[in-house]
Amino acid sequence: MIGILGVLFLLLTDYKRTETNILIEYVITFVVLALLLYYLFTRPNIYYDNKNLYIIKGTTLNTKIPFEDIQSIKFSVIGFGQGSNSYKIKYQDTNKQGKSIRIFTSFFANPVPKFMRCVQKRNPNVIITNGSFGINEFFD
DSSP: OHHHHHHHHHHHHHGGGSOHHHHHHHHHHHHHHHHHHHHHHHOOEEEEOSSEEEEEETTEEEEEEEGGGEEEEEEEOOOSSTTOOEEEEEEEOTTOOEEEEEEEGGGBSSOHHHHHHHHHHHOTTOEEEOOOOTTHHHHO
């Protein structure tokens, strides 16, 4: 939010002394920051209990994943910000189709190790990987 206000301040105070190319750079920066903020404020909320993983978008339940349907949980270095990472979760939906989601650690209401222990308790066959193999995570 402070970044957007800073860009707006620069645009409003310095627009008469700049060239057109610099104004275009300001506009592009503003659009990118606005899209990032839109994503951060509209991202789904992730919750879990001792049986299911819940993905809630807005005020409605978007996806409910029973722990028994989770096939793997893999650590990933992909994330937003310093010290942030994510986990890629593969599961079967109600039609037994394989799907996957990426969950960022800052989105969890409860810690990730506790989530993994709950899944492993309900589903001993789940594959949990705590290491990332670089570019391979894009193709898995």
